[in-house]
Amino acid sequence: MSDLPYRPNVGAVVFNADGLVLVARRADQPRGEAAGGAWQLPQGGLDEGEDARAAVLREVLEEIGTDRVEILAEHDAWLTYDLPDHLIGVVWGGRWRGQKQRWFALRFLGEDSEIRLDADPHPEFDAWRWVPLGELPALAVPFKREIYERLSRDFARFAEPA
Structure with missing residues (x-):
């Protein structure tokens, strides 16, 4: 494993006006009460030579169906x-x-009704919700939990109502 490289990627912690964060449930993971589903933040691959800021806006549009963000x-x-x-x-x-x-x-600058997980022909998510920033680590799959803990600390200043 250590011989393999890391895949370049961008991720978005999308805050609404109330300071809550958008999480979405992966469509390709088991659901049901016991499984709970795999909840994550919007993220996606960074193409070679692509600007990271442009890529995160592209990924948000692809994954949640709106680009009404800043x-x-x-x-x-x-x-x-x-x-x-x-x-x-x-x-x-x-x-x-x-x-x-x-x-x-x-x-997020839009209305909740503008979030459309079905806008892409191959949706990655099948549900979404707003959660307090501090809940992110508990929702993450174990191998992403450390990153979500760091994001919860480092982006805490945006978790206040706008």
Whole structure:
């Protein structure tokens, strides 16, 4: 695994006017009361040569169906995570060991009705909701939890009502 590179990625912590954060449930994961589903923040691959700010806006539009956001801040570090062993070679064609991510805090400027998970022909998510920033780590899959803890600390200043 250590010979594989990290996949370049961008992520969005989208805050509404009340200081809550948008999380979405992955459509490709088990659901039901016991499973709970895999909730995450919007994120996606960074194409070679693509500007990270442009990429995060593209990903938000693709994943939640609206670009009614403004960038508030860019995290000052690339954050990385490793996939668990059972996913190495399964996701991303076995080309990556995990992801190195550039995270952004964004403010949602639209109405909830503008969030459309079905806008993309291949939706990644099947449900979404607003949650307090501090709940992010508990919602994350274990291998992303450390990043979500860091984002909860580093972007806390945006969790106040606008």
